[in-house]
Amino acid sequence: MAAAATFLRPSAHTALAGVWLFVWLLWAAPAPADPLPVFEVAPGVFVHAGRHEETDATNAGDIANCGFIVGDDAIAVIDSGGSPVVGHRLREAIRLRTDRPIRYVVNTHMHPDHMLGNVAFLPDQPDFVAHGNLQAALAARGEHYRQAFDAAVGAAAAEIRIIPPTLAVSDRLELDLGGRVLDLVAWPVAHTDNDLTVLDRQTKTLWAGDLLFMERAPAIDGSVLGWLRTLDALAAELAARVVPGHGPPSAPWPDAAADLRRYLSRVVEGVRKVQAAHGTIQQAVETVAAEEAPRWRLFESYNPRNVTAAFAELEWE
Template sequence: MIHLILSACLAGSSGDCVPILLPEAESAVMAECESQAERVSRNWLKRHPDLLEEQVSCQSATSLPALPLRELAPGVHVYLGESVQMEESANGRIANLGVVIGEKSVAVIDSGVSRRQGQELFAAIRQLTDLPISHVILTHMHPDHVLGTSVFKEAGAEIVGHAALPAALEYRAQTYLDNLAELYPPQEVIGTEVILPDRQVADRDIIDLGGRELLLKAEGTAHTDNDLTVFDSKTETFFSGDLIFRDLTPVVDGSLNGWLEWLEAAPAPMPRRIVPGHGEVAESWKIAVTPQTEFLTMLRDSTRAAIADGLPMSDAVPVIAKSMQIIENKWNSFEETAARDATAAYKELEWE
């Protein structure tokens, strides 16, 4: 396939330019891409007045930067992010992303932290298949999972998320974009937008890719209040989003008790492999969830003990975090996250 690449620069800036892949002009032959280049690039820039065109070109998919994808099973591929917090990453590419290829179309599970990462995921898919990318499934609201969506939206994909995701994203959209701009250089984040779901899942849903079905389930409040899981029934592969952390310290942004309840109830049918939101793919449920269950249980028990001792939150948080240091060497980015989790746990458990 041939792809239109717009070199776009920040207005009023010198040298802050990035390649923008415009999937609307995706073509089988070079001449067809070139015939659409001016119209497509002009229309895109109208929607992005902060950017100026430097040049446009048509390039083959094999020449484009592409994320490295690992094939887990026939038609199931993953990108494994760096298991650190965004503040410790050079580009924010810390989340695991999934690609499932059916007989008729392709689904993406989480799109990455920026348009640039989303484009590289798009290019990686195009090196595997020319099938249409019909769906992007967002497992929850956090920016490392959702901010690469725009390129897939422009390619015609339906964006799918938990019923609570639109409100959560709308509320945090500008904060996410501002934080991204503070953390990373302009070349990493130019063109990044917040895209809301077209299709919302309140309970369960099914996506048919042709020859394989993805089973979607809206979970109760746990890691967040908008967690969505995905099960590929053909290969029995379970995408948990950030309901499962491996290596990277878990972040409580929903309900500690709800999260522990979710972990206690193994999914049915039992998956053959589990793709967590962060860390390595696991071959069994026990391997996937035991360390995280230990972490969250210790967090709950330490918080309850501090509350029982009558400590105010300002005094309790360092006490809770210190009590958990015995498992610090099992987790990346532990110190800052443990203190944040202690704060969230105290607020939730104080009025039990």
């Protein structure tokens, strides 16, 4: 009996190995993400408000609005955030509220603060939905975006992957979440050449992406004239509220676009005035839309770029 008891008793080496295995499993298992704070702007429509900052190690790319829409059968994510960290936190926020499948991840355009969180949703095997031009834009800029994020954030960039779309929208597309239909529209060149909007028919909530900036200075990465034309067309959308790419996540539509329209119009008018006087691009950068500075966060970073982009565009009218 004594011999049998000795045989069954684990050795000190075996016990220690078991302890180390347990410790390793704890270390290796991914820590649960802290859910992003979201609030319900309309029934079943949840939004997280990004910060008015540039991406850095402190905010890990949490600088743009993102969120999700819950249908009877499935969920659509609208923009996934500016890093894998933000994407995982958004996914945790969804799972706090429902276990319905995440069927779609919609990217409103190519900029990294709106889509670097895509990687967090790969386990859900959703369709990644975007404007038909987004694939080419990512091919041209994806590696630059990854390197810029790595430089700005460092360690948090370890999981960065550029996830291409699996479902492209060339004009219009309907997504049925079960008792809830989303209308997606691909727009001509405006903020970028791959802007996509989402309208939830049930609540008349318009997700405008970066076709609408509020409070934070906009960025012209497409066509300033095209952007103004698109705002005119968007104003006809029968929406009760709008979620901008940056700014207060629920605002009346189309009144919410008034500040952006004024700013873009002043850029166009100011640049045309400088060009008519045969002024230089530097003179335009120093003077155009300067009166707008108190109205916009990060104005000093973005207005010179916007004026430069507008000058190049309007020079060939």
